Amino acid sequence: MSSQPPTQPLRTSDRLYRTLLMAYPAKFRREYGPLMAQAFRDLCRDAYHRHGVPELLKLWLRTLPEVAATAAVERVEVLLDGTVKEPSAPPPAIEFRGAYKRFQAPNGDIKTTLRDLNFKVEPGEFCAVVGPTGCGKSTTLALIAGLEPASLGEVLVMGKPVSGVGQKVGYVFQTDAIFPWKSVLDNVAAGPLFRGTSKVDAYRRAHDWIRRVGLAGFESYYPHQLSGGM
Amino acid sequence: MASHILLALADQDRHGYAIMQEVAASTNGQVQMGPGTLYGSVKKMLQEELIIEVDERPDPALDDERRRYYRMTDLGRRVASAEALRLSSLVNVAQSKRLIGGAT
Numbered sequence: 001m002s003s004q005p006p007t008q009p010l011r012t013s014d015r016l017y018r019t020l021l022m023a024y025p026a027k028f029r030r031e032y033g034p035l036m037a038q039a040f041r042d043l044c045r046d047a048y049h050r051h052g053v054p055e056l057l058k059l060w061l062r063t064l065p066e067v068a069a070t071a072a073v074e075r076v077e078v079l080l081d082g083t084v085k086e087p088s089a090p091p092p093a094i095e096f097r098g099a100y101k102r103f104q105a106p107n108g109d110i111k112t113t114l115r116d117l118n119f120k121v122e123p124g125e126f127c128a129v130v131g132p133t134g135c136g137k138s139t140t141l142a143l144i145a146g147l148e149p150a151s152l153g154e155v156l157v158m159g160k161p162v163s164g165v166g167q168k169v170g171y172v173f174q175t176d177a178i179f180p181w182k183s184v185l186d187n188v189a190a191g192p193l194f195r196g197t198s199k200v201d202a203y204r205r206a207h208d209w210i211r212r213v214g215l216a217g218f219e220s221y222y223p224h225q226l227s228g229g230m
Numbered sequence: 231m232a233s234h235i236l237l238a239l240a241d242q243d244r245h246g247y248a249i250m251q252e253v254a255a256s257t258n259g260q261v262q263m264g265p266g267t268l269y270g271s272v273k274k275m276l277q278e279e280l281i282i283e284v285d286e287r288p289d290p291a292l293d294d295e296r297r298r299y300y301r302m303t304d305l306g307r308r309v310a311s312a313e314a315l316r317l318s319s320l321v322n323v324a325q326s327k328r329l330i331g332g333a334t
Contacts, residue, residue, distance in 0.1 A: 024266075032273065035246050035298060036265035042247040043265075063264055070266030 091159030
């Protein structure tokens with residue numbers, strides 16, 4: 001390094017640069033500020049001793065936008081650090097935690113259908129429950145749908161404990177569940193009506209769905225007047 | 231910027247100002263890195279373990295103890311080689327299409 005004592009322009013330049021460093025986030029400044037100031041001082045010394053003040057000014061013209069740009073990058077990084085550091089994983093769509101289901105059989109015996117059931121289904125995951133008759137498949141689904149409470153343990157849907165029939169769970173019955181005394185239109189509108197949808201809305205949606213499945217024109221028919229496929 | 235810094239560290243450990251000088255010299259002054267650019271890159275490259283800080287002083291007599299020296303890691307060397315190979319294959323393509331001179 002040059003051993004010449006710093007002249008006035010170099011001292012001014014150094015002081016200005018130290019002020020400019022305030023543009024950087026505090027953490028970055030603490031870590032690298034002294035090193036940056038020293039590197040810049042060396043650059044200035046080279047420029048000044050080789051070509052004098054004009055070269056020093058040229059260096060400064062290059063440095064100002066550099067400071068602005070790099071300080072902005074560091075600041076954006078600090079902002080992002082706080083917000084996107086650890087994206088929290090979404091909760092499982094369905095989760096069983098040590099769930100039990102016990103029923104009282106007609107003869108008075110206690111029957112345990114589900115014993116310490118633990119599993120998760122992630123959002124978007126396709127899951128089929130397979131097993132022999134009486135192993136608890138329907139009971140499991142009933143717990144998810146909120147038709148039955150667990151005797152012990154927890155059942156969560158979208159991270160929240162199931163408490164009764166919710167809006168998020170769809171349920172297709174094992175056997176068809178149709179009201180024979182209601183027309184096609186009334187049958188289709190029944191579900192939303194039970195859920196509290198307004199009549200106008202429920203019937204509007206029922207008409208739409210009947211059209212979508214190709215049953216338009218049969219709205220006023222009763223179930224026994226339709227063929228099995230319909 | 232990272233590849234310029236890795237190239238500057240390929241032959242020896244350097245401190246910040248020396249890296250800036252080496253980059254300027256090896257690019258005929260076309261790449262003039264300021265301290266903000268340099269230390270922003272250094273910070274990221276330390277995190278990515280492409281470089282490390284070293285305590286050893288190559289030339290204690292001439293040295294200012296406040297300086298920090300940086301050294302390329304094995305990973306950094308592999309990354310720099312891969313980048314150099316990528317660039318040299320680009321050069322080959324440019325030569326074969328007569329954009330620049332040289333062996334074809």
